[in-house]
Amino acid sequence: MKSVARCLVALAILVNAATCFAQGLAERVQEHTLKNGMKLLMVERHNSPTVAAWIRFKVGSVDERSDERGLAHLLEHMLFKGTKTLGTRDYAAEKPILDKIEATAQQLMAEKVKREQADPKKIEKLTAELAALEKEAEKYVVKEEFADIYSRNGGSGYNAFTSKDGTTYLINIPANKLELWAAIESDRMQNAVLREFYTERSVVMEERRRSYDAEPEGKLWETFLADAFNAHPNGQPTIGWMSDIENLTRTKAENFLHKYYAPNNAIVAIVGDIDPQKTIALVERYFGAIKPGTPVPPVAVTEPEQSGEKRTEVIGDAEPELMIGYHKPTLPAPDDYVFDVIDMLLTNGRTSRLYKKLVLEQKLVTSVSSFGAPGSRYPNLFIISATPRAPHTVAEVEQAIYQELERLKTEPMTHEELQQILNQLEFEESRQMASNGGLARNLTEYEAIAGTWRYLIEHRQRVAKITPEDVMRVAKQYFTRQNRNVGYLTKAEGGQ
Incomplete structure (x- = not known):
């Protein structure tokens, strides 16, 4: 027991130190921009x-x-x-071979893309030539x-x-x-x-x-x-x-x-x-002397508003899986902060709503999680993923999740739930900043995606201002059938 107590004390010291550091992050981060834009x-x-x-x-x-x-x-x-x-070993000798490899590979691909009209003998000849050139290049x-x-x-x-x-x-x-x-x-x-x-x-x-x-x-x-x-x-x-x-x-x-x-x-x-x-x-x-390249242009395509539920089934030799996704805005849109609250409210920890209901009480699933994906620079999906516990089915789990999402629309988040979320956020932020690599990752990630690393500092402050009414409003706006995407995995024998 003494060793456990010592570990807990050490963890508390680590978290407290990291928390203090996080609070002073605004003064600790130093910025410099090179003339080439780096x-x-x-x-x-x-x-x-x-x-x-x-x-x-x-x-x-x-x-x-x-x-x-x-x-x-x-x-x-x-x-x-x-x-x-x-x-x-010798780039001057290697480069001409690399150029020959590229020329041969392009010829081979141009022939293969003809499909049924392709010349099999030409493909065989070019394939052999490419393999020989690659073998020659290996020695360098x-x-x-x-x-x-x-x-x-x-x-x-x-x-x-x-x-x-x-x-x-x-x-x-x-x-x-x-x-x-x-x-x-x-x-x-x-x-x-x-x-x-x-x-x-x-x-x-x-x-x-x-x-x-x-x-x-x-x-x-x-x-x-x-x-x-x-x-x-x-x-x-x-x-x-x-x-x-x-x-x-x-x-x-x-x-x-x-x-x-x-x-x-x-x-x-x-x-x-x-x-x-x-x-x-x-x-x-x-x-400093490296020349700048072309700025990455924003993606001009906007995803059309979804106008009906989409269902995706994949049949395979695996146990059933379920994913439910809803289109949503990305950071730093105000509603994205509300989704961060919903995420933690639903699946973060043993006291979260979906975990308590589906894992502990109803024993419908072995695991349940939620997250934003597949990227953060452009509007993405809020996804709930669950693994049914046999003999329960994907359909049972799906309906149980919808019941909890409906609760979000009508049952206000309590003050205790919000405080627990803020405590969890503080712990997670502190844990990430405890290592040099964790802090470097967050700085580069949010500078790139949010446009400023200061998102790290502002995030919890913004979350603290979210109200139960915000959560109900966002749940009603986005958790609709026409905005819903459902994906599920069916075991091969069940689909035949």
Whole structure:
């Protein structure tokens, strides 16, 4: 029991320290914008001699044209492949082979796209030529050189991720290795080489087969989103459809890269054991001379208002699943803050309404959750996801959820419920800010999506002003049948 008590005391100290830090965040974040448009956010904290360095590019899959779907995700993979100096034994000798690979691959794709009219012998010949060229290019490749350099110098958590809204590269490093990070990342920003492009494209195609085509849950998710959005690219999978990936070329990827993955579309957060003025000088020295690219234009398409319920069924070899989604505005729209309250009111913790009713009392489901998706830059969906508990059915769970949503329209949220939500928000915000990486993530995320990292400070203040009447109004406005999307997974035997 003593060890448990000590853990609780330590946790309380950590949360209190993080809460105090969060309250002073407005004074602690230092901003600097380079002439090329790159935004630098810094927080000096000397808890340990380490630094979290995050680069967020304000370009994601929502910014792709119809013939570019999957590019942002594929580029995330490709930017680990190196530059003109890293990842290669001799770039001058490697480049002509890469050019031949591209020319051959484009010929092969042009023939394949003819489908029934394609020449099988030509396809066979070009396939063999491409394989031989890729084999020849391999002798120049130094695998994972970025990761090896970081690892040898004490780096950890080297990673990247792509979403609808953006692409992020991150690393945790010793504070005295910050210049190494600046040298590597500035080189990557201006000299990236998309070597092994078609090999990596095959890797992504296999990822798609494994995670979506062969997984009923993955197939339900992307089909549900595609059905919910008729016009807006929010409905398209970040990884791309298989035929999208098959038709991506290195030339197309390079154009996308040079256009958007540039300083004017980048937000950098450096959090940890730093001297802000020295950090500004360092970043200016390495990134200041890089030319800006093209600003990412806003998506002009507006999703038409939905005028009737949509239902999506996927039959597969998996247990039943249910998703219910309603179109809603995104941040910083006032109603988005109300949805944050509704989210926590319904599914956050054991005392939340849906958890108490569906999991504890009626034992209809094994789990239930709610969230906004698939992105946050443009109007999205408020989604409730549940897994029925056998022998209960999707239909039973669906009706039980609707009953709770109707309660939101007629039964006011209590003062105690709002206070509990505010307490949970404070705890979660404090937990996220306790680590350098968590704070760097939030700074880059909200600077990119909300237009200012100060959303971190303002969010809980805005939520505190939400009234029971706001919750009932929003529930009545958005939780309607004509605005509803229902997706469910049916076990194969039940659908035959």
